[in-house]
Structure formats: C-alpha cells, structure tokens
Amino acid sequence: MYNSKITGLGSYVPENVVTNDDLKEFMETSDEWIQERTGIKERRWIDPGSGDTTAVMGAKASKIAMERAGLTKDDIDFIVFATLSPDLYFPGSGVLVQDLLEMPTIGALDIRNQCSGFIYAMSVADQFIKTGMYKNILVIGAENHSGGLERSTRGRNVTVIFGDGAGAAVLSRCEEAGKGILSSHLHSEGKHAKELVLEGPSTQRWVPEILENNDPDDVSYYPHMNGQFVFKHAITRFSEAIEEGLQANKLAKEDIDMLIPHQANLRIAQFIQKKFRLSDDQVFNNIMNYGNTTAASIIIALTEAWEQGKIKDNDLVVLAAFGSGFTWGSVIIRW
Structure with missing residues (x-):
C-alpha cells in the first residue's frame, strides 16, 4: 500500500x-x-x-x-x-x-x-x-x-x-513510510441538516413552483444559518475530530506543529486553540482577510501557511472542519 x-x-x-x-x-x-x-x-x-x-x-x-x-x-x-x-x-x-x-x-x-x-x-x-x-x-x-x-x-x-x-x-x-497523509476521519449528523441550509431551488421546490409563487419575501432561496446552534456544535465536533485523528496515530496535542481549521469564525478557532493549548504559531487563521470560503477555506489557508514558511518538512499538520450537514472531519499529515 x-x-x-x-x-x-x-x-x-x-x-x-x-x-x-x-x-x-x-x-x-x-x-x-x-x-x-x-x-x-x-x-x-x-x-x-x-x-x-x-x-x-x-x-x-x-x-x-x-x-x-x-x-x-x-x-x-x-x-x-x-x-x-x-x-x-x-x-x-x-x-x-x-x-x-x-x-x-x-x-x-x-x-x-x-x-x-x-x-x-x-x-x-x-x-x-x-x-x-x-x-x-x-x-x-x-x-x-x-x-x-x-x-x-x-x-x-x-x-x-x-x-x-x-x-x-x-x-x-x-513510498516513504510515515510521510504524507497518516489518516482521515469523517462524520455526519443529518438530523441537523436544516440548521445550516439553502433550501431552494431544489428538487423539493422545482422551477415551475418557484416561477408560480414568485414571492419576494421567500427567503428559502438564500442561505439560512442558526448561528448559535451551529457555533455550539462546531466547537464540540472540531475538538472530537482533532482528538480522534491524534489518537488514531498515537499522537498527543503537544505533537501538533500546525493546525489549519476551517475558517468559519475566528471565535471558533480561538476556542479550539485555547482548548488544545496551542500557541499563535501553531494555528493559522486568515478569515479576517477572506471571510468564510467554505470548501476553499482550508486549502487557501494551507497554501498561505506554506508560502509563509510556517510549515516545514516533517511537521505534523492537522486539518479540521465542521459545517452544513452537519458534517465534520480531520486529516492528519506528516509533511
């Protein structure tokens, strides 16, 4: 393998x-x-x-x-x-x-x-x-x-x-042992799907119905987020995903050289940083410059961290995300 x-x-x-x-x-x-x-x-x-x-x-x-x-x-x-x-x-x-x-x-x-x-x-x-x-x-x-x-x-x-x-x-x-992606961990909890959702248009509200209603007050065409509910779940699932990845590889939080969290909210990242007792040099955030770019956020942040020399050979890099679905997960990398 x-x-x-x-x-x-x-x-x-x-x-x-x-x-x-x-x-x-x-x-x-x-x-x-x-x-x-x-x-x-x-x-x-x-x-x-x-x-x-x-x-x-x-x-x-x-x-x-x-x-x-x-x-x-x-x-x-x-x-x-x-x-x-x-x-x-x-x-x-x-x-x-x-x-x-x-x-x-x-x-x-x-x-x-x-x-x-x-x-x-x-x-x-x-x-x-x-x-x-x-x-x-x-x-x-x-x-x-x-x-x-x-x-x-x-x-x-x-x-x-x-x-x-x-x-x-x-x-x-x-083919070098112990290098690259060590493991990945994926989860979902669909019962909370509508806490962060874009409902329409969809196959449940197809185009003829949309055209017939033509309601300017219909907000289902825009993203909906139950902010506090999402925040509370995010800080829990972020932590679980990171801990799961570390345990799977017999690693400790002290082994983390760089954590790249999904850039959803700086307050979430700061909470996770404090919980894992990581320094500012061990967590990379750029949400202040780009906002939440969803599926693009981790890879943009990872690229910038690498470009700035914050990730070096043999570093343990942890990627973690939580979002709509709910879905969450982590990837553990030996650079």
Missing part, C-alpha cells in the same frame, strides 16, 4: 476586496459589529465582469499547484472538486476544470460536503492513491458565494460571513 503526499499547493482569490464598511451601503451593520462576532475585516467577492466562476477560480489555483508540484496537465490522473456553489446545477465543476485545463479524458468527481468538503475530498483522493489506482490527483476547493447572498439587513447574519475563492493541492504517490 502506498502513501499519498501533498506535492503542490495553489490558491486564487478575486481581486475585488469588500470591506466591512463597504457592506454598509446595503445593510445596517458596522465594522465593529462584524469583527466582534466573526473576526472578519474583509472578504473577496467576484466582480461580475471578471469572468471568474467557481470552476475558473479552481482552474487558476490548480495551475499554480501543478507548477509547484513540477507536473503538467498530462501527469494528473484524476480530479476531485469540492464545492457547494457549482457553476451549473449539473454537471459538476470538476469536468469544467478538466476542459479549462485541456486535460486528457481523466475522471472528475464532485464532492458536496460544504465546509467539510476539502477534508472529504482529501480523504477520497488519499484512498485512490493508497490502493494504487492513481498516482497524481488534483484536489480542488472553490466557492462563489457572493452571487447568492441576500444583500440586505434581513440577510446580514449570513452575508457578512462569506467570501469567494479557490485553492488546489496535488496529491501524489509516496
């Missing part, structure tokens, strides 16, 4: 910066109110004239990751694309990246696990490599939230949080 190792990282965010003060143009809010609750100072939203989409951003991040891995498009055997905001209802964005990058007719799989999407995607890619089926897999997390947010005071509790962006990792076969 082989191991899988990250050999290339890349990220891309839109040029359009939206500050907390910018949001005051269409909702009642303030920089102080947003930072106090989320830690976010600004986020990136796609400029409609830029040509960026979920797949386009994913392709841009992928080019950087492949170049850093020393690979070409012809070296990639498979694509795993995580997103909750695909360009189209169907097909998924993975096949669009295959076309944008002019790749051979390799397989492309889309992962729909929202904030935990990149964790799930890494786990899936890891299994394909461990079994020997593939050698180099492109794992992408990308989101275009801005086009589907309710830009009003009514929607501010959700709208102020989310941003657009993409990241990509090349996962490659590794």
Whole structure:
C-alpha cells in the first residue's frame, strides 16, 4: 500500500476586496459589529465582469499547484472538486476544470460536503492513491458565494460571513513510510441538516413552483444559518475530530506543529486553540482577510501557511472542519 503526499499547493482569490464598511451601503451593520462576532475585516467577492466562476477560480489555483508540484496537465490522473456553489446545477465543476485545463479524458468527481468538503475530498483522493489506482490527483476547493447572498439587513447574519475563492493541492504517490497523509476521519449528523441550509431551488421546490409563487419575501432561496446552534456544535465536533485523528496515530496535542481549521469564525478557532493549548504559531487563521470560503477555506489557508514558511518538512499538520450537514472531519499529515 502506498502513501499519498501533498506535492503542490495553489490558491486564487478575486481581486475585488469588500470591506466591512463597504457592506454598509446595503445593510445596517458596522465594522465593529462584524469583527466582534466573526473576526472578519474583509472578504473577496467576484466582480461580475471578471469572468471568474467557481470552476475558473479552481482552474487558476490548480495551475499554480501543478507548477509547484513540477507536473503538467498530462501527469494528473484524476480530479476531485469540492464545492457547494457549482457553476451549473449539473454537471459538476470538476469536468469544467478538466476542459479549462485541456486535460486528457481523466475522471472528475464532485464532492458536496460544504465546509467539510476539502477534508472529504482529501480523504477520497488519499484512498485512490493508497490502493494504487492513481498516482497524481488534483484536489480542488472553490466557492462563489457572493452571487447568492441576500444583500440586505434581513440577510446580514449570513452575508457578512462569506467570501469567494479557490485553492488546489496535488496529491501524489509516496513510498516513504510515515510521510504524507497518516489518516482521515469523517462524520455526519443529518438530523441537523436544516440548521445550516439553502433550501431552494431544489428538487423539493422545482422551477415551475418557484416561477408560480414568485414571492419576494421567500427567503428559502438564500442561505439560512442558526448561528448559535451551529457555533455550539462546531466547537464540540472540531475538538472530537482533532482528538480522534491524534489518537488514531498515537499522537498527543503537544505533537501538533500546525493546525489549519476551517475558517468559519475566528471565535471558533480561538476556542479550539485555547482548548488544545496551542500557541499563535501553531494555528493559522486568515478569515479576517477572506471571510468564510467554505470548501476553499482550508486549502487557501494551507497554501498561505506554506508560502509563509510556517510549515516545514516533517511537521505534523492537522486539518479540521465542521459545517452544513452537519458534517465534520480531520486529516492528519506528516509533511
């Protein structure tokens, strides 16, 4: 059995910066109110004239990751694309990246696990490599939230949080024992599905019904989040996922060199940091600059941490996420 190792990282965010003060143009809010609750100072939203989409951003991040891995498009055997905001209802964005990058007719799989999407995607890619089926897999997390947010005071509790962006990792076969992905751990609890949800349009409320109702007060077309409920579950499940990963590898919290949590809320990350008694140098957060980019958040943060020299050879890197579904999980990596 082989191991899988990250050999290339890349990220891309839109040029359009939206500050907390910018949001005051269409909702009642303030920089102080947003930072106090989320830690976010600004986020990136796609400029409609830029040509960026979920797949386009994913392709841009992928080019950087492949170049850093020393690979070409012809070296990639498979694509795993995580997103909750695909360009189209169907097909998924993975096949669009295959076309944008002019790749051979390799397989492309889309992962729909929202904030935990990149964790799930890494786990899936890891299994394909461990079994020997593939050698180099492109794992992408990308989101275009801005086009589907309710830009009003009514929607501010959700709208102020989310941003657009993409990241990509090349996962490659590794025969060195004890290196690369050591383990991954995945969980779900569907009874809480509607605590963080986008209900429509869906196959439960198909297009004819939407057109017939045409109700301007219908908020089901926008994301809904029960903030306090989600927060309380997040801090519990984050901790469980990290502890599970450490125990599976006979490691202790003192062994963690870098924790990259999903960038959902700075307060959650700070709670987890305090619980595990980690220093500021052992946790990487960038939510203040990008907001919550859902499936893209961990890979953007991982890329930036590596670019800044905060992750070194042989470091123990822990990735952890919690989000809609509810889904949560962790990936334990020996760099």
